[in-house]
Amino acid sequence: MDVKYLIKENQLFIFVDFDSEISKEFFNNAKKKINNLNKEIITFSRKIGFKGKVIKVVIQGVVMMTITLSIDGSSASSELETEEIVKRNKNINININKYFLDSKSDKYGNYMRPKYIVIHNTANSASSYDEIDYLHSSQNNTFTSFHFAVDDEEIWQALPVIVNGWHAGDGKEISSYNRKSIGIEIAKSTNHDDLVKDKAIDNAAKLTAYLINEHNIPLENVVTHNHASGKYCPHDIYDRYGWDNFIKRVSSYL
Numbered sequence: 001m002d003v004k005y006l007i008k009e010n011q012l013f014i015f016v017d018f019d020s021e022i023s024k025e026f027f028n029n030a031k032k033k034i035n036n037l038n039k040e041i042i043t044f045s046r047k048i049g050f051k052g053k054v055i056k057v058v059i060q061g062v063v064m065m066t067i068t069l070s071i072d073g074s075s076a077s078s079e080l081e082t083e084e085i086v087k088r089n090k091n092i093n094i095n096i097n098k099y100f101l102d103s104k105s106d107k108y109g110n111y112m113r114p115k116y117i118v119i120h121n122t123a124n125s126a127s128s129y130d131e132i133d134y135l136h137s138s139q140n141n142t143f144t145s146f147h148f149a150v151d152d153e154e155i156w157q158a159l160p161v162i163v164n165g166w167h168a169g170d171g172k173e174i175s176s177y178n179r180k181s182i183g184i185e186i187a188k189s190t191n192h193d194d195l196v197k198d199k200a201i202d203n204a205a206k207l208t209a210y211l212i213n214e215h216n217i218p219l220e221n222v223v224t225h226n227h228a229s230g231k232y233c234p235h236d237i238y239d240r241y242g243w244d245n246f247i248k249r250v251s252s253y254l
């Protein structure tokens with residue numbers, strides 16, 4: 001059977017011949033193939049060209065162990081976990097806009113399996129879109145990057161969640177938070193209107209819950225930038241909203 005794989009925008013696409021029989025064996029082989037590719041999967045996805053019938057869409061980022069395929073709407077699953085994740089997240093109503101950094105950029109990290117979520121405040125009043133836009137700017141040569149920027153209105157994503165960013169301030173070692181965490185910047189954190197800031201925090205809490213579900217990240221692995229490297233961040237959550245309140249918010253969406 002001719003099977004091709006493509007990872008694009010955090011989703012795994014599996015292409016097989018239209019008439020291919022979907023069997024347990026197929027799923028197991030697909031799973032093995034993906035596991036073997038773990039380390040190269042990012043580059044692999046760029047090289048591959050394909051023709052054929054898309055049967056399905058699968059995983060978000062790291063959940064490479066669980067595969068769901070569906071043909072024309074009818075789904076087959078190699079592991080229930082994926083369906084579980086979909087079920088768990090069906091009540092979290094968020095829309096994630098994507099504007100990914102170029103994979104050749106220095107701000108684009110290495111393959112990772114996210115185990116933590118690091119929460120930041122931007123410490124300015126710019127919108128989430130402007131934060132992401134600035135990441136793309138050539139004037140921004142600070143080599144910092146993060147996965148998501150969230151404000152009271154929108155969520156923007158700059159990196160796939162299976163690629164690390166440089167936001168936690170604790171270096172490049174494999175053991176650093178940078179290399180194992182999803183970075184969320186809560187934007188507009190110096191806005192004069194508390195309602196705007198609260199709404200941004202609420203959206204970030206929803207996104208955090210969504211990512212927890214999707215990647216099986218324990219709630220206690222949601223940490224502050226301060227926890228990761230000692231920087232006084234997220235300032236608005238420390239100074240005003242309260243870290244415990246943020247965690248409570250996240251829990252309310254789980």
Ligand SMILES: [Zn+2]
Pocket residue numbers: 119120121167225231233234
């Ligand atoms: Zn920070």
